[in-house]
Structures are given as C-alpha cells and as structure tokens.
Amino acid sequence: MPIREKTDGYLSRLGLQPGQRPTAPTAEVLRDLHLRHLRAVPFENLSIHLGEEIVLEEDRLVDKVVGARRGGFCYELNGxxxxxxxxxxxxxxxxxxxxHGDAGRLGIPYDHLALRVRTSDGREWLADVGFGAHxxxxxxxxxRSEQKDPGGMFRIAEAGPDLDVVVDGRSQYRLEVRPRELGDFVSGAWWHSTSPRSHFARSLVCSRVAEDGGRxxxxxxxxxxxGPDGTRQERELGSDEEVLGVYRERFGIELDRVPAVRNPDGRC
Known part of the structure; x- marks a missing residue:
C-alpha cells in the first residue's frame, strides 16, 4: 500500500481522530506531531534482539509503526x-x-539520522523523534541562542562546517548540513545492529515520553x-508475563516472547 494511503493510520497512531488531519504544514502542526510521536511511538531496539530484519525503506518503516504498532531506533523513527x-x-x-560519546569521542559516520523541516512560513526546524531523551x-x-524545552536547555552551535546539538551544556551530537538519502544510513543501522561495540547490540531498551512530560x-x-522534575522510581520485573504486560500496557507493543540480549558481553 502506498505511503499516502497509510497516512490516516499513522495519524491515528499519534492519537488524532478522523477529521483531524492537518490541512497545512505549519510550525504549530509540526510541534504537535513531534510531541505526539514521542508519546505514542517508543524508542526501542527490540528488533535487534528478536532477530527481526531492519529495512530502511519508507514503506517498511511506516508499516512497522502503523501496521505492527512498534517503535524503533533513530533510522526507523525519523525515517x-x-x-x-x-x-x-x-x-x-x-x-x-x-x-558524542565518552571523552568527547564522536561515533561512526551515519551514527544518527535527524531531520531538517521547513514549514509553511519558511522557517526551518530540527526535528528528532529518534534520539531517545531529547x-x-x-x-x-x-x-544559535539557548532554546528552552521540557527536555532541557538546548542550543545549536557552530562546529566548523557542521553543527553541535547541545543540551544542558553537554554536546549530544554533531550534525552535518549536507542532505542525505535514507539509503545512506544502511551501514550505520547494520553496525548498530551487529557490532559488539554497539550499545544497541549489547542491551535492551524501550522508552517514551510520558503524558506528564516525564519518561x-x-x-x-x-x-x-x-518524573518531569527528574525524580525516578524503578522496579525489577519478575515473570515473563509481567514483562510482556508492561510492553503491552505501557508501550502498546504486543510481543509473543520476551526479547533476550543476543550479545550481552560485547563479544563477536
């Protein structure tokens, strides 16, 4: 099915009812969709540990979000x-x-996919629903000044020909300004899915923004x-049924088995 025929289903996944389809690409619409996406579609790497193929093609990515009601990591979510x-x-x-990793080291090329979006008023925005906490x-x-957001104090800073995205004084990632195609990120997705040096290959995560602004x-x-104030509560889940219940009830993800980390010790 063409992507245009899945648009209503996508908007429904984001909580928009029939008849609420945006009629113009405004900044206000972009802000609303951005937050809705972060609340409704989890940042998760479960496919890596369930042995599911990750295909960076738009129709496959939209099918995963809309049809399978899953999330994904940066390439999938922003794609x-x-x-x-x-x-x-x-x-x-x-x-x-x-x-930006430990000691300021930069990750691999095509480490992350982000979006530059132009709205109907001619303004441009950095949209990113695939970084996790952002x-x-x-x-x-x-x-280039500080931009206050519920996720922190952000700044987009010049870094030679590139840009650094900084939150609360710490650089998150270095952004190139050259346009890219979705297929350019295949090597990055493969590395993050298979390399023993990739934290995605060594751990499980499923996360989303909560309705109160927390996570x-x-x-x-x-x-x-x-919580939105930074307070944290955590608990260990016991049975597989409890784990599957949290995936289902808190993230809207139906699984038939609990994912298990395929490479927990980072060995090839």
Whole structure:
C-alpha cells in the first residue's frame, strides 16, 4: 500500500481522530506531531534482539509503526516521521550526525539520522523523534541562542562546517548540513545492529515520553518511571508475563516472547 494511503493510520497512531488531519504544514502542526510521536511511538531496539530484519525503506518503516504498532531506533523513527511529514506537505531533509560519546569521542559516520523541516512560513526546524531523551519540540534550526524545552536547555552551535546539538551544556551530537538519502544510513543501522561495540547490540531498551512530560523506560527487566522534575522510581520485573504486560500496557507493543540480549558481553 502506498505511503499516502497509510497516512490516516499513522495519524491515528499519534492519537488524532478522523477529521483531524492537518490541512497545512505549519510550525504549530509540526510541534504537535513531534510531541505526539514521542508519546505514542517508543524508542526501542527490540528488533535487534528478536532477530527481526531492519529495512530502511519508507514503506517498511511506516508499516512497522502503523501496521505492527512498534517503535524503533533513530533510522526507523525519523525515517518514518519524514515520510509522514512529506505526505502532509512539509519539506523534509534527512541529515547525518555523529553522537558524542565518552571523552568527547564522536561515533561512526551515519551514527544518527535527524531531520531538517521547513514549514509553511519558511522557517526551518530540527526535528528528532529518534534520539531517545531529547527535545520534546522541534528546535529552531537557525537560532544559535539557548532554546528552552521540557527536555532541557538546548542550543545549536557552530562546529566548523557542521553543527553541535547541545543540551544542558553537554554536546549530544554533531550534525552535518549536507542532505542525505535514507539509503545512506544502511551501514550505520547494520553496525548498530551487529557490532559488539554497539550499545544497541549489547542491551535492551524501550522508552517514551510520558503524558506528564516525564519518561517511562523498560531496560531489560528494569522498569523506570522518571518524573518531569527528574525524580525516578524503578522496579525489577519478575515473570515473563509481567514483562510482556508492561510492553503491552505501557508501550502498546504486543510481543509473543520476551526479547533476550543476543550479545550481552560485547563479544563477536
């Protein structure tokens, strides 16, 4: 089924009822969709540990979000969101980024996929529903001052020919401004899915923004609830039935078995 025929189903996944389809690609619509996506579609890497193929093609990504009612990691979430925005009339450019790691080291090329989105008023925004804990709303792309967001204090800073996305004084990732195609990120998705050095291959995560602005996260069998004020509660889940129940009731994900980390010790 063409992507345009799945748009209503996608909007329904984000909590929009029939008749609420956006009629113009405005900044207000983008902000609303961005937050809805973070609340409704989890950031998760379960496919890696369930042995499911990750295919970076727009129709497959939208099928996963809409048909399978799953989430994904950056390539999948921002890849699907880009397809939705494009169908709604937004001008979307895919951008590559390298995540800042320990000791300031940058990750691999095509480490992360983010979106540059132009709205009907000509303004451009950095939209990112696939980083995990990040801004709840799009960031003004041309603004180099601090931008207050429920997710923290953000700033887009010049870094030579690139840009650094900074939150609360710490650099998150270095963003290239050259337009990219979805297929450019296949090598990055493969590395993160298979490399013993990838934290995605060594651990399980499923996380989303909660309705109160906090975050809920299931890491393996540890369920964490973080309040909007930063307070955290966590508990260990016991039976497989309890784990599957949290996936179903708190993340809307139906699984027939509990995912198990395939490479927990980082060995090949």
């Amino acid at each position: 699907a969101f880009a397809a939705l925005l494009g169908e709604l009339g937004f001008e979307v450019t895919r951008l590559a980024a390298r995540v 801004s709840h709303y799009p960031l003004a792309f041309a603004d 809920i996260t299931l890491s393996g069998r540890t369920f964490k609830v973080t």
